[in-house]
Amino acid sequence: MNNLAYAIAKTILNGFERHIFLFTEITRSAKQRFEQCQWQDVHLAAKQRTDFYDKRVTETLFTLKQDFEIEQLDCQLWQNVKLAYVEMLEKHPQPDLAESFYNSIFCHLFERKYYNNDYIFVQTTASKSQPVAAAQLYTRYYPDEKGLKQTIYDILAKPQFDIAYENLTRDVDILIEQFYQQSKKTHYTPKQMSFDILDFVFYRNKGAYIIGKVNSPGGETPFILALVNNEHGGIVLDAMLSASEEMAVIFGFARAYFFVDCQHPYALVAFLKKLIPHKTKAELYSAIGYHKQGKTQFYRDFLNHLSSSDDQLILAPGIKGMVMSVFTLPSYPYVFKIIKDKFSPSKSVTKAEVKEKYRLVKLHDRVGRMADTMEYSEVAFPKSRFSQELLDELLTVAPSIVRFEDDLVVIQHMYIERRMTPLNLFLADANEKEQEDALFGYGQAIKQLIAADIFPGDMLLKNFGVTRHGRVIFYDYDEITYMDEVCFRTKPEPKTEEQIYASEPWYTVNPGDVFPEELAIFALANPTYKTLFKKHHEDLLSAPYWQQAQSNVANGVIEDVFPYPTEMRFCHHYLK
Numbered sequence: 001m002n003n004l005a006y007a008i009a010k011t012i013l014n015g016f017e018r019h020i021f022l023f024t025e026i027t028r029s030a031k032q033r034f035e036q037c038q039w040q041d042v043h044l045a046a047k048q049r050t051d052f053y054d055k056r057v058t059e060t061l062f063t064l065k066q067d068f069e070i071e072q073l074d075c076q077l078w079q080n081v082k083l084a085y086v087e088m089l090e091k092h093p094q095p096d097l098a099e100s101f102y103n104s105i106f107c108h109l110f111e112r113k114y115y116n117n118d119y120i121f122v123q124t125t126a127s128k129s130q131p132v133a134a135a136q137l138y139t140r141y142y143p144d145e146k147g148l149k150q151t152i153y154d155i156l157a158k159p160q161f162d163i164a165y166e167n168l169t170r171d172v173d174i175l176i177e178q179f180y181q182q183s184k185k186t187h188y189t190p191k192q193m194s195f196d197i198l199d200f201v202f203y204r205n206k207g208a209y210i211i212g213k214v215n216s217p218g219g220e221t222p223f224i225l226a227l228v229n230n231e232h233g234g235i236v237l238d239a240m241l242s243a244s245e246e247m248a249v250i251f252g253f254a255r256a257y258f259f260v261d262c263q264h265p266y267a268l269v270a271f272l273k274k275l276i277p278h279k280t281k282a283e284l285y286s287a288i289g290y291h292k293q294g295k296t297q298f299y300r301d302f303l304n305h306l307s308s309s310d311d312q313l314i315l316a317p318g319i320k321g322m323v324m325s326v327f328t329l330p331s332y333p334y335v336f337k338i339i340k341d342k343f344s345p346s347k348s349v350t351k352a353e354v355k356e357k358y359r360l361v362k363l364h365d366r367v368g369r370m371a372d373t374m375e376y377s378e379v380a381f382p383k384s385r386f387s388q389e390l391l392d393e394l395l396t397v398a399p400s401i402v403r404f405e406d407d408l409v410v411i412q413h414m415y416i417e418r419r420m421t422p423l424n425l426f427l428a429d430a431n432e433k434e435q436e437d438a439l440f441g442y443g444q445a446i447k448q449l450i451a452a453d454i455f456p457g458d459m460l461l462k463n464f465g466v467t468r469h470g471r472v473i474f475y476d477y478d479e480i481t482y483m484d485e486v487c488f489r490t491k492p493e494p495k496t497e498e499q500i501y502a503s504e505p506w507y508t509v510n511p512g513d514v515f516p517e518e519l520a521i522f523a524l525a526n527p528t529y530k531t532l533f534k535k536h537h538e539d540l541l542s543a544p545y546w547q548q549a550q551s552n553v554a555n556g557v558i559e560d561v562f563p564y565p566t567e568m569r570f571c572h573h574y575l576k
């Protein structure tokens with residue numbers, strides 16, 4: 001192997017290792033933030049960590065350009081760089097992530113035509129790595145040895161929290177009862193059971209989660225145990241979830257990423273995939289904070305799906321966006337969103353501002369109410385897979401970023417996110433019970449977003465989607481702002497005839513003024529929807545609710561958002 005290739009490969013690996021070092025450091029400190037209720041710091045750390053990867057890529061590119069004067073691709077040299085890198089990864093604990101980092105570097109340096117396995121890791125070589133297979137991820141407990149309760153105490157003591165549990169006896173009794181109620185597979189004697197518990201606590205927002213499974217002759221019962229801090233120096237077991245749908249919601253694509261101090265994400269993702277089969281590996285990588293790896297994995301999955309399907313990419317059902325053009329592959333549950341070259345006159349944002357808003361959402365706590373997006377550059381699709389209508393549309397609305405290369409359509413920049421059913425379409429097809437649930441969810445989504453310092457801007461029904469779990473999620477980010485950028489007002493009462501019949505507002509309206517009562521006029525014009533919405537969220541139709549939310553945000557109040565139904569909380573068993 002030539003020395004130059006080796007030196008370049010080593011520089012890239014050094015950049016990656018610095019990334020892992022800093023990522024691990026900030027991830028590890030999540031335990032302390034949980035114990036000490038440092039909720040503002042939790043958000044800050046989440047924001048900072050999401051940015052780490054891009055920062056390390058930029059630094060590494062700088063070093064490479066400076067040390068090796070890289071300009072044009074030397075084919076032989078870079079094939080050797082990849083070989084040297086593969087060799088270096090043989091005993092590496094995170095070969096999968098290191099490969100993605102390599103891809104990021106290469107793709108920043110050279111053109112798309114070289115993005116193949118000679119130069120980058122389109123396909124991974126990581127699964128052959130030994131250390132990953134040997135990773136110690138979980139501890140097996142046998143309740144027969146010390147008794148059921150003591151075993152559960154041992155499991156809960158393992159994280160070695162610096163603060164005590166508020167009332168362990170009470171919580172463990174409820175926990176045992178919950179297992180009994182939720183899963184028949186746990187109806188066995190301690191002698192017949194064992195528990196596999198992941199050695200890492202998952203931290204996110206104000207919660208901590210212990211994840212594992214019960215093994216018994218009846219089969220496996222995967223579960224997630226949610227812990228919260230009572231903010232008076234005690235930890236409380238808050239809920240136990242064992243239904244796979246509920247577990248999937250905890251790992252949902254609209255949540256912030258977990259902080260999990262695991263040095264073997266490849267093995268952890270494989271373990272989680274068995275517990276929550278609904279989730280793809282890509283989603284699980286993202287959920288544990290490796291969102292760039294999630295992106296790599298998503299693209300691999302998507303290429304596989306493309307080669308094993310034959311349906312056409314089409315415009316996404318629903319009302320067309322004024323800023324984004326959105327398309328989808330019916331057989332794949334994602335949408336592809338591109339920013340149009342020109343926006344409708346009613347939109348005053350610029351392309352750069354739209355990108356900035358999407359970035360804000362990536363870094364902000366999404367509180368289970370904003371879809372996560374993956375941002376891609378230079379994405380190539382086979383031209384034969386586009387419907388003519390879609391191709392015509394893209395070339396009309398975004399010619400500057402769509403081009404043809406041989407039989408490919410290459411899109412210079414796009415976002416990819418989970419496909420949902422637009423709320424306006426969902427409501428049109430729903431029965432009254434489903435409509436009520438969805439409108440309840442719509443109001444909840446708005447309440448949780450504003451409590452998390454996100455003013456959604458455009459709250460029309462078409463800007464929200466309904467997931468397959470029935471959750472309502474916001475996905476139109478071009479008008480969002482922080483709460484202190486708006487002024488919530490009540491419309492003044494008209495007094496004179498002139499004012500009553502005025503076709504334009506007779507009072508002054510400043511930029512940033514918002515009249516919450518207008519939500520009922522614009523978003524809820526349909527009287528049935530308005531009535532159902534008002535049943536649960538009448539408060540959202542007047543300014544004081546919003547002003548209170550705004551002042552809470554300004555005072556640093558961070559509300560609890562539980563990623564599970566409130567009726568599952570253990571406190572219902574002892575608080576009356």
Ligand SMILES: Nc1ncnc2c1ncn2[C@@H]1O[C@H](COP(=O)(O)OP(=O)(O)OP(=O)(O)O)[C@@H](O)[C@H]1O
Pocket residue numbers: 316317318319320321322323324325326335337371417418419420421422458462463465475476477478
């Ligand atoms: N995740 C998704 N799942 C399903 N459909 C979606 C999704 N995201 C967007 N759409 C569809 O594409 C349309 C336009 O998307 P979006 O609201 O993001 O664009 P926009 O240009 O920002 O909209 P607006 O004109 O309201 O500003 C939506 O109304 C919806 O029909």
